[in-house]
Amino acid sequence: MLILGIETSCDETAAAVVASGRKVLADVVATQFDLHADYGGVVPELAARRHQENILPVIRAALKQANVTLREVQAIAVTQGPGLIGALVVGFAVAKSMAYALKVPLLGVHHLQAHIAAAFLGDAPPDFPFIALVVSGGHTNLYRVESFRQIILLGRSRDDAAGEAFDKVAKLLQLGYPGGVAIEKLSGQGDAQTFALPRPRIHHEPLTFSFSGLKTAVANVLKRNQDIIRTPQGVADLAASFQQAVVDSLVSRALLAVRRHDYPCLVVAGGVAANQRLRQELQAQTAAAGVKLFLPSLKLCTDNAAMVAAMGYHLLQAGETLDLRADVFARG
Structure with a gap:
């Protein structure tokens, strides 16, 4: 079974063709790093506009890479949320239109559950x-x-997500965007034992994450020693030192x-999870x-x-399809 996947939850416009939830026949991604670099983070309205420009060319490229026609696609899976509303709407509208025109099932995928499905x-x-x-x-x-x-939630970040903290600290250090990539690259030249940064914990909630205080600790170090x-x-x-604190928090929990x-x-x-220091620590x-x-x-x-x-395939197997009245959601 061939499923066309569409992803526009943030600043990547992506389309893929996957057979039976396991075999990737095509995987095309158009990034927007150049668009948002000057702002130090993703600007939602600009992201949505770029998705509008990229979505159809990216879908055509995926079909070409997979060497299949649109008529061979048996279902359309699309990220329904969470994410930036304007960005999600672009992919969702296109997926709805295609599912209606092709008379194939429409599958609304939870973005975070899709990340889990990537392991398969x-x-x-x-x-x-x-x-x-x-x-x-x-x-x-x-x-x-x-x-x-x-898929049962055990714990989440009470404030900043880890990736968000990377971007904010990179901005404090004047490293540019995307922050995670810049910090990882620079960390290879640094000594993680130089600064004693906290590993924030929430009392009575051992599986809850918190990174806002860690970001503040970095800001205080800079304030004390300009x-x-x-x-x-x-x-x-x-x-x-910052990267190691994040890694320690993630791995321990x-x-x-x-x-x-x-x-x-x-x-x-x-x-x-693409961060090499995190991968090394996890493996060890x-x-x-x-x-x-x-x-x-x-990738x-x-x-x-x-x-x-991939996640859409399992939704289809469970009979969980959407009708054309469905909508996107920002949180969840």
């Missing part, structure tokens, strides 16, 4: 049940995953969830704990439509 596009997918950590620019969530349709920003080594050391539920597997997905600590770790490929960590099509 590799050669050796995980077995249920498992713990999943989805960590991205907009979300940092822990889940207990019993099946594709039983010379840091003028020395390349000082900036690299602070970037490395993910492994705590694994221990609490006595699950043998951990899936980590989302854009921040899961190996020491005897936990099986599943990380999507770097499938960031927003893409292959994961949307």
Whole structure:
């Protein structure tokens, strides 16, 4: 079964063709880094306009890459939310129109659940049940995953998401956008032990994340010692110290969830899961704990439509289709 996936939840316009929820025949992504770089973050209205420009060429490119025609597509899967409303509406409107014209099922996919489904596009997918950590620019969530349709939230960030914290700290350090990429690159030249930054915790909520205080701690370091920003080594050391604090927070809570539920597997997905320091720490600590770790490929960590099509396949198998009155949602 061929499913066309469409993703426009933030600043990537993506389309993919996936066979039977497992085999990626095409995966095309158009980024908007150039558009938002001057603003230090995504501008929702500009993102929506760029999606309007990119969506049809990206879909055509995916069909061409997969060597299939539109008439061979048997269902349309599209990100329904959460995300930026204006951006989501672009992909959703196109998906609705195509599903209506082709007389095929329309599948509304939860963006964070799609990130979890990305782990099943590799050669050796995980077995249920498992713990999943989805960590991205907009979300940092822990889940207990019993099946594709039983995904239970265990904890989330109370304030900034991890990826959001990366972008904000990068702005403080004058590193540009996207912040996560810039901090990761610079951290390789720094010493993560230079600055003693906090690993924020919420009392009585051990699986809850918080990164706003960590961002404030970086700002206070800069305020106390303004010379840091003028020395390349000082900036690299602070970037490395910040990155390690985020990594420690993510890994410790993910492994705590694994221990609490006595699950043998951990899936980590989302854009921040492409961070090499995080991947190294996860690999080392899961190996020491005897936990099986599943990380999507770097391309499938960031927003893409292959994961949307994969999740859409399982929705279709469960008979969960949308009618044309459905709408997008910003939070969830």
